[in-house]
Amino acid sequence: MTHADVTTPADADALAARILQPRERPLVLVSTDHDGGYAFDVDRLRAELDGIADVITLATGTASKRLESLVPPKTQVFNGAARSYPPDFGANPNWTRSHLRFPGQAGTDDLIHDAMAQTGRRTVESAPGPGIRRARGIVQGFVADGTRAIVRLDDGTAVTATATLLPPDVPLIAALVVGEPVSGVLEGGELHPEPLVPDLDVFTDGAHTLALVVKVTELRATVQLHPRLPVVLRRRDVGAEDRPVSDLLAVGDVVRVRVHRKPGGEIALSVADADPEAPLVPPLALVAGGAPWLSEDRPRPSDSGTDAEQPASAAHRDRGAEPATRHDVAALAHEVAALRSDLLALTNLVARSNGSNASNSGAESQLRAENERLRAHLAQEKAERAGAEARLAELSEDRRETGRALRDARRAAERAHVDPTPEGIRLEIERTWGIRTAPGERTRWPLREYSLGPGFIDSLAGLDETQLSKAVRACVDAITGRDREIPARELHRLRTGEGGDDAYVVRADGGRCWRSSIEQNAPGARRLHYWELPGGVIELSRVVHHDDTRP
Structure with missing residues (x-):
């Protein structure tokens, strides 16, 4: 043990x-x-x-x-x-x-x-393999209270999208847009969208864009350009000097804002001086291959009472796409989310109207009636959705079983014997680089030109599968130059002797010898020796024991 x-x-x-x-x-x-x-x-x-x-x-x-x-x-x-x-x-x-x-x-x-x-990387499960690949499709709707989405891939296959790779403050229901594209890592029957780092440089001083209202009081409101980028607006920022901010803005509103860049790059926003005719800088997308997370045609909750038969939609609904049928699982869940949003908005309006004078009694009665209608509609939608989700649960269990079988098969393939020949090692180096280096990192850590020294393959004799895999990872870090930023590699130049003043080992062709750790805290922990030649070409020299200091 x-x-x-x-x-x-x-x-x-x-x-x-x-x-x-x-x-x-x-x-x-x-x-x-x-x-x-x-x-x-x-x-x-x-x-x-x-x-x-x-x-x-x-x-x-x-x-x-x-x-x-x-x-x-x-x-x-x-x-x-x-x-x-x-x-x-x-x-x-x-x-x-x-x-x-x-x-x-x-x-x-x-x-x-x-x-x-x-670390910002994908796991091995994200690597290409049986049942695991990158895929793209169109978002059809949401299920499971917005924690999963239905996506129809370009090949016509329907899969579920999850928030597995998304941070907790970027919910799936905000990141994906019904009727719009999304891409990600496909594993079995599940698509995992990948988060994007918000790029604030697109919002220059004076630019116009959209923001989501997430908190409102009488004195201020909080809006978001991105779920991770809250900005506080005061009365003057919304043009409410002589009235409560809550009279002008409500939680869930999507509003036009004008961007002001302060010294140092900090962003301030204003609703009051936003030009309704100015062109908009598109709101940020939250996931790779996704659409902007906000849309100007999103209706305000207070407009929901204008149509007695069609409740107002939640975020991202009705972007020009045809609505799905009532019996479609995704559409049912999306409709429930919309009804909940409207119900909350109407409840808040009714509460505010309680303090009004008698002249508002007619409006209050109308709001209460609309509130009750939405409650009844919500109850009906919940009942229909419960049956649909039960069927979806059965399908999800089947997918999970299939996914487990695929993962087992992939792991078995990954742990298969690596052929310690020049061809086999080169293949393993390329595969390991593809797995360990995310697409966004590959221009920073490219697999540079390299060669295998005359004694390199022979030095691999006696390594077991685990040791060989570790050696290949060290080779990849050396070839990409990444070992300089990994403390565990303990990278240093090889010297001609044991003393700190001894000269560094340099070959006649100008090549410099480096020593990198493959293992730590193990008897005879192995090291990688390699040459860095003029021009940046890497020559892998030998895998040696800790006490072997020959190049």
Whole structure:
């Protein structure tokens, strides 16, 4: 049984400091159960996250209780559970940024995905393989309270979209737009859209765009250009100097705003001086291949009473697409979301009207009647949706079973024997680079020109599959130059002797010899020696034991 890394209160003190201090990599923490065992595969975590995340084990008991007293609420780990803390967790130690994974409800794959997502990379599941590829389609609607969407792919296949790769503050129902395209990583019957980093440079000083109202009081309103970019508007910003801001804006409104860039690049917004005729800078898309998350033709909730038969829509509805039938699962869920939005808006209007004088009694009665009609409509839609979701649940279970079988097959293929020949190693280097390097990183970390030295293949003899995989990852980091930014590689120039003043090893052709760590904390931990030639070409020299310092 593997002994836990953190077993005493003193160990827990050091671990808490490490969790809350800035780090270069995620920290995956796995706790023991009461018997001292692990529900997650610690060895596999360390193998697949080597050089990407630090994996630490924690003994449940006095050490876990001490850690609980030192970290923010809901961010502790004990009794067999595990979680991954992002590198900047201490700057915003919110438990929603570090999902707790319970034994029996999550697996080792979930922890690997969490850590990879916190580095901005995709997990191995995102790599091309059986049933796993990039795909594109059109959003048909939402189900499961907006936490899943139905997407019809370009080949006509219908799949469900999930928020697996999205951060908690970017909900799926905000990121996807019904009737508009989206792309992502397709795994079995599930599409995983990938989040986009908001690019504020598109909003120049004086530009006009759209913002979503998310909070309103009498004195101010909060709007968003992106779910992660809230901006506070005061009375003067909305033209409400002599009246409450809540008289002009309501939660859920999509409004035109004018952008003002302050010194230093900070953004301020104004509704009051926005030109209704000015061209708009398109709102940001939240996911790769997706449409702008806001639309100017989204109706205000207060306009919903104009048509007795058609309730006002929620965000993103009616972008020119034909509405789906009532019996379509996606349309049912989308309609329920719309009704809930309208019901909340009307309830707020009724509450505000209670303080009005007697001349408003007719309007109040009309609003109350509309409120009751929407309640009845919502109840009917819920009943229809319940049956549809039951059928969807059966289909989802089938997809999950198929997905598990595909993942098992893919893992078996990935762990197949790697042919330690020049052709086999080159193929493995290209495959590993494709898996470990996200599309957005490939221009920064290209697979540069490289060659295999005369003794390289022979130096691989005796390596088992795990050691060979680690060696290939070190080779990829050397070829791309990424080893210079990975502390665990312990990269340094090879010297002619043991002394710190001894000359560096330089070949007659000007090549410089570098030494990079393949393994850590293991007997005879292996190292990679490689030459960096003039012009940037990399020549992989040998894989050696720790004590072997020959080039």
